[in-house]
Amino acid sequence: MRNDDFRSKKLVFIDIETTGLSLINSEIIELAAIVCDGISLKIEKTFHSRIKPLHMERAQKEALLVNGYDPIKWRDARDLKDVLLEFGNLAPSGILVGWNVSFDWAFLDKAFEENQIIHKFDYHKIDAMSVAYAELFKKGAFASISLRKVAVTFNVKLPAVHDAANDTRATYEIFKKIMAGNKVQDTLGI
Numbered sequence: 001m002r003n004d005d006f007r008s009k010k011l012v013f014i015d016i017e018t019t020g021l022s023l024i025n026s027e028i029i030e031l032a033a034i035v036c037d038g039i040s041l042k043i044e045k046t047f048h049s050r051i052k053p054l055h056m057e058r059a060q061k062e063a064l065l066v067n068g069y070d071p072i073k074w075r076d077a078r079d080l081k082d083v084l085l086e087f088g089n090l091a092p093s094g095i096l097v098g099w100n101v102s103f104d105w106a107f108l109d110k111a112f113e114e115n116q117i118i119h120k121f122d123y124h125k126i127d128a129m130s131v132a133y134a135e136l137f138k139k140g141a142f143a144s145i146s147l148r149k150v151a152v153t154f155n156v157k158l159p160a161v162h163d164a165a166n167d168t169r170a171t172y173e174i175f176k177k178i179m180a181g182n183k184v185q186d187t188l189g190i
Contacts (some may be wrong), residue, residue, distance in 0.1 A: 156172045
């Protein structure tokens with residue numbers, strides 16, 4: 001394997017939970033990550049934190065039902081800036097991977113900028129939902145590309161309530177199962 005093999009970068013599986021879908025009015029209230037080797041996909045470390053919401057008056061009730069927000073569960077939540085400082089240094093040059101990663105990254109990028117934090121992640125992102133779509137497309141008709149529906153297809157168990165740690169784990173497990181079906185070559189020559 002060449003030293004400059006792009007696959008040697010760490011993969012950082014991520015998921016966030018928010019108080020709504022609006023990038024302007026909603027905020028991150030939970031963040032989880034799994035860092036793994038880019039070739040073997042072996043887990044090297046995990047990260048999880050609940051984040052203190054600052055503007056619950058803007059929260060969408062539907063979003064809070066989906067992610068199971070409960071003030072009691074969030075009583076030990078941390079300040080966003082502290083979480084971002086730790087998360088932003090989790091895997092220097094690591095590539096973020098997520099289910100609909102553009103959603104998660106939009107919130108994270110905004111939060112890094114607002115808190116004047118320079119993260120150390122690679123600028124490339126991998127959307128696990130797109131990888132799953134390509135795999136499912138080969139297998140035949142399917143009705144949904146939601147994480148929970150696709151998890152069933154790949155025999156990955158998830159609770160009904162969204163949770164950043166469980167959703168990150170499910171994304172990782174689905175990705176790993178898809179990648180296990182692919183032959184690893186030494187080089188493409190590019």
